[in-house]
Amino acid sequence: MDRLKTRWLIFxxxxxxxxAAYLINIKFKTEPSPATMKAYEFIETLPESxxxxxxxxxxxxxxxxxxxxxxxxxxxxxxxxxxxxxLSLFAEGTAIGYDLxxxxxxxxxxxxxxDYVFLGFKPQYISAILGMGxxxxxxFPEDYLGNPTDNAPxxxxxxxxxxxxxxxxxxxxxxxxxxxxxxGARYGQEVMAGLTAAMIxxxxxxxxxxxxxxxxxxxxxxxxxxxxxxxxxxxxxGMLAQSAAHLYIIALVVTGNIIxxxxxxxxxxx
Amino acid sequence: MRTKIPLxxxxxxxxxxxxxxxxxxxxxxxxxxxxxxxxxxxxxxxxFVGVAAFMKNSLRGISRGKDTPYKIISLVGLILMPVLAIxxxxxxxxxxxxxxxxxxxxxxxxxxxxxxxFVASASFRGFRARTVSATILLVTALIVLLGRIPMAEMIxxxxxxxxxxxxxxxxxxxxxxxxIGIGLGSxxxxxxxxxxxxxTYLRGE
Amino acid sequence: xxxxxxxAGLLTLAVFSFLYRDNxxxxxxxxxxxxxxxxxxxxxxxxxxxxxxLLGPLFTESRYILIIPLIxxxxxFSRFSKSxxxxxxxxxxxxxxxxxxxxxxxxxxxRTLKQMSASVMPMIENGSFRIEAIVVVVGVISTLAxxxxxxxxxxxxxxTAKLGTYFLMxxxxxxxxxxxxxxxxxxxxxxxxLLTDFLHLIK
Numbered sequence: 001m002d003r004l005k006t007r008w009l010i011f012x013x014x015x016x017x018x019x020a021a022y023l024i025n026i027k028f029k030t031e032p033s034p035a036t037m038k039a040y041e042f043i044e045t046l047p048e049s050x051x052x053x054x055x056x057x058x059x060x061x062x063x064x065x066x067x068x069x070x071x072x073x074x075x076x077x078x079x080x081x082x083x084x085x086x087l088s089l090f091a092e093g094t095a096i097g098y099d100l101x102x103x104x105x106x107x108x109x110x111x112x113x114x115d116y117v118f119l120g121f122k123p124q125y126i127s128a129i130l131g132m133g134x135x136x137x138x139x140f141p142e143d144y145l146g147n148p149t150d151n152a153p154x155x156x157x158x159x160x161x162x163x164x165x166x167x168x169x170x171x172x173x174x175x176x177x178x179x180x181x182x183x184g185a186r187y188g189q190e191v192m193a194g195l196t197a198a199m200i201x202x203x204x205x206x207x208x209x210x211x212x213x214x215x216x217x218x219x220x221x222x223x224x225x226x227x228x229x230x231x232x233x234x235x236x237x238g239m240l241a242q243s244a245a246h247l248y249i250i251a252l253v254v255t256g257n258i259i260x261x262x263x264x265x266x267x268x269x270x
Numbered sequence: 271m272r273t274k275i276p277l278x279x280x281x282x283x284x285x286x287x288x289x290x291x292x293x294x295x296x297x298x299x300x301x302x303x304x305x306x307x308x309x310x311x312x313x314x315x316x317x318f319v320g321v322a323a324f325m326k327n328s329l330r331g332i333s334r335g336k337d338t339p340y341k342i343i344s345l346v347g348l349i350l351m352p353v354l355a356i357x358x359x360x361x362x363x364x365x366x367x368x369x370x371x372x373x374x375x376x377x378x379x380x381x382x383x384x385x386x387x388f389v390a391s392a393s394f395r396g397f398r399a400r401t402v403s404a405t406i407l408l409v410t411a412l413i414v415l416l417g418r419i420p421m422a423e424m425i426x427x428x429x430x431x432x433x434x435x436x437x438x439x440x441x442x443x444x445x446x447x448x449x450i451g452i453g454l455g456s457x458x459x460x461x462x463x464x465x466x467x468x469x470t471y472l473r474g475e
Numbered sequence: 476x477x478x479x480x481x482x483a484g485l486l487t488l489a490v491f492s493f494l495y496r497d498n499x500x501x502x503x504x505x506x507x508x509x510x511x512x513x514x515x516x517x518x519x520x521x522x523x524x525x526x527x528x529l530l531g532p533l534f535t536e537s538r539y540i541l542i543i544p545l546i547x548x549x550x551x552f553s554r555f556s557k558s559x560x561x562x563x564x565x566x567x568x569x570x571x572x573x574x575x576x577x578x579x580x581x582x583x584x585x586r587t588l589k590q591m592s593a594s595v596m597p598m599i600e601n602g603s604f605r606i607e608a609i610v611v612v613v614g615v616i617s618t619l620a621x622x623x624x625x626x627x628x629x630x631x632x633x634x635t636a637k638l639g640t641y642f643l644m645x646x647x648x649x650x651x652x653x654x655x656x657x658x659x660x661x662x663x664x665x666x667x668x669l670l671t672d673f674l675h676l677i678k
Contacts, residue, residue: 007391011494014390018659022666023677028420033434060375061382064664065657091516092378094523095360095370102362121523124313130577131306138303139310142527145361181585182577186291198657201650204442205449209593211585218653219660220418238663243419245386245659250415252394253408260398276564280572287576307528308544309573312566314524315548321517322552340506347510348517355518366518372479373486374515377508379665380490386662387494389655403644410648411655418656437649439607443614444646446590447639450615451622453586460575460582471571472564 014248021244027232028239032224035207039192039214040076040228046165048081051158053167056088056097057125057175062196063096068222068234069194070100070170076229078108078115083154085164086118087140089125089175097170098144113152120144129178133161133187161189166213170194176203180211194221277466284464321348410436476675484673487665614642 032040046052054074058066077084086101088094098118105116112118119140122128131139136159137149149155157163167189169176176193183189190213193203197218206212216225219242222235283305290302325348328341351369358364399405416422417433462468489504529545532538547569553562594615596608620632621639628636670676 006394010391010394011387014387014662018663018666019670022663022670025677030420031423031430033430060370060378062657062661063375063379064383064662064667065660067664091519092370092375092512094519095367095515096375099362099367099371120527121519122310123317123520123524124310126574126577127306127309127313131303131310134299134303138307140527141531144523181581185581185585185589196657197660198650198654200653201437201441201445201646204437205446205590205593208438208442208446209589211589218656219663220656223420234664234667238660238667239420241663241666242656242659243421245663246415246419246656247421249390249393249655249659250412252390253397253412256394256397257399257408272561272564276568279565280568280575283569283572284576287573288579289576291577291580304540305573307541308547309570310524311529311541311544312548312551312570314520315551315566317516317520319551319554321513322555324513326555340502343503343506344510344513347507348514349510351511351514352518352521355522360518360522368479369511370515372483374508374511376483376665376668377486377490377504378512379661380487381505381508382658383662383665384490384493386658389658393655403640406641406644407648407651410645411651414649414652415655418652435607436645439610440614440642441646441649443594443611444618444639444642446594446611447615447618447622447642448646449586450590450619453582453590456582456586457579460578463571463575471567 010252014245017244017248018241021241022238024240025237026240027236028223028243030220030223030227030236030239032228033217033221035215035217036221036224036228039073039216040225042166042192042214043073043076043080043082046080046082049083050165051083051085051154051163052077053085053087053164054097054101055167055169055171055175055179056086056093056100057090057169058093058096058172058196059090060092060096062172064234065196065219065222066170066172066194067096067100068219068238069216069225070097071104071233072222072225072229072231072235073168073170073194073216074100074104075107075231076225078104078110079229081115084116085136085154085158086116088121089128089178090173091121091123093170094121094144113147114154117149117152117154118144119149125175125178126182129182130186133183133189135159161187164189167191168194172196172199174202176212177206180206184211192216197221273469273472276472277469281464281466284460288464324348410441476673480672484669487669487673491665613638618642 043052056070074084084101086097088097101116101118102112105112110116119136120143122139128139137155140149143149143152161183167179167183169179169191171193172195176191176195179189179191184191192213192215194216195203195218197220200215200217203212203215207215216222219235219238222233223239224235226233226235286301287305290298325345328345331341332338351366354365354369358366360366397408399408413436414433417429422429459468463471486504489500492498493501529541533541533545547566550562550566553559594611596605596611598605598608617635617639619639620635621643623636626632671678
């Protein structure tokens with residue numbers, strides 16, 4: 001079969017498998033991983049009005065995977081009446097973070113400035129992370145909407161990592177590493193991560209050494225978290241399609257190898 | 271002069287920021303905070319330089335008649351976002367945010383989604399158990415792919431357990447070694463940069 | 476269906492058209508994406524940094540010291556002139572120097588010492604032997620041996636490096652598995668948008 005036909009066959013197969021699986025609406029019970037459970041238990045046991053910082057350190061390209069994860073974590077925090085300070089160390093994460101926080105806050109009747117605030121974006125992430133260790137106001141004199149940070153009631157008594165219980169970095173790259181290496185190492189700030197699945201193995205050493213408190217990873221992680229919250233969201237909805245896609249890839253790998261070894265045997269025979 | 275001044279500035283600021291780590295004196299903190307602020311501001315200008323360079327190259331391309339329609343489309347997009355921000359601000363419901371939500375974000379996400387197809391194609395064409403190393407890679411990938419789907423858990427609890435064991439121990443060990451290597455290399459490079467031995471950042475004007 | 480969803484749907488399909496082959500519709504969408512991305516970043520950088528940290532404090536709080544980073548920032552534009560392009564080295568040197576200075580203690584503690592100490596785990600825990608402790612130590616040392624090029628990979632060093640290769644293959648295999656998971660999730664997200672919001676085939 002020529003290369004172009006094989007390519008289109010593979011592409012079509014993937015599209016058919018995923019779309020068909022997505023059209024079938026079956027709910028799976030996804031057992032949470034130990035890391036997801038740890039993240040959930042931490043937020044669940046925090047006293048009311050504890051201040052948590054959410055940093056949206058990702059691009060729009062990973063939005064389909066990151067959004068269910070971010071929503072699950074935000075909903076949990078708002079549901080437990082925690083105070084949330086949002087910011088972004090990635091330009092695209094700014095609009096996304098602001099959108100997600102505002103929409104989720106509305107679900108729980110939370111008030112901007114009192115229950116949550118979105119500080120905005122700073123381009124030099126190392127400088128921002130280090131600067132907040134001394135003074136959050138100095139790094140963010142105004143919030144994303146242009147209001148002086150001092151005026152927000154939520155910021156009363158909050159000026160550095162000493163006043164932040166946990167930083168939750170929602171990332172699709174290496175920004176979380178800088179949170180761990182600068183905020184964590186220098187200022188002792190606890191850091192938790194919501195990551196795309198592709199980044200999970202890169203952060204395993206930090207998780208193992210307890211430099212990272214917990215990791216919730218990928219669409220699967222979002223489904224696990226939604227299961228713990230007893231809510232249905234984008235994570236759970238996509239699990240059948242995810243399973244089907246994985247099985248399709250496994251079938252492709254196995255088929256490719258069978259063809260390879262058969263051809264090798266034939267060439268060896270000749 | 272043209273090289274010595276930048277090297278001297280690099281040395282001064284590098285030593286200050288390194289030494290400050292060990293001091294909590296008021297003056298040291300004040301200098302530290304100021305440098306962090308200046309760093310932030312100067313970094314923002316690098317984007318503006320990049321934008322100017324992009325516009326210069328696009329206009330040059332248009333004048334030469336190379337890919338003209340596409341270059342015009344990019345420039346229109348570039349100009350549109352600041353215009354929308356000036357007209358309607360950047361809050362919820364603004365035209366700026368609307369453009370981000372309904373044009374930029376969907377296109378970015380879809381470009382990334384294309385990779386799913388190429389990963390599938392690569393899995394069929396390139397993933398061969400030719401050698402022992404390749405076989406180990408292949409088998410590990412298959413275990414992880416199988417272990418992370420809910421269906422596998424329904425068949426047996428062993429699948430996720432094996433997956434997590436592989437992820438948390440042998441895979442993590444290799445990644446840790448890479449991190450340690452990068453850490454040692456980064457420290458050495460940082461020291462070389464501060465001392466002026468490494469000067470690659472001075473090139474490329 | 477609102478106009479935003481229609482626009483998002485059409486642009487999504489335009490990008491997906493690349494799967495058939497490279498075509499003018501895809502190229503136009505790609506160019507539009509590039510322009511919008513740069514324009515978006517321009518607005519965000521200007522608003523959150525130049526206004527908030529420079530022009531605001533400079534003119535409303537009279538923090539005249541900020542004229543220094545303003546001048547240094549403007550020096551970056553000297554790159555466009557061959558005769559004064561060397562001036563752009565100064566702000567770059569400041570940023571590189573500051574970055575290098577803060578990186579040394581961070582790399583030393585977080586990436587080296589802490590990782591090394593975490594590699595040594597107790598072999599006996601709660602009365603039972605943990606094979607994982609040996610796996611991790613052997614894995615870290617053998618992988619480091621693979622990257623140690625100051626000694627020829629022969630004999631004992633060669634065997635250790637070979638073992639390191641196998642650990643690396645396990646890491647790459649696991650990473651590949653998770654990367655497939657990630658890419659599929661992104662595709663599933665776009666399928667969700669097309670089927671639910673754009674085509675209304677699912678509620």
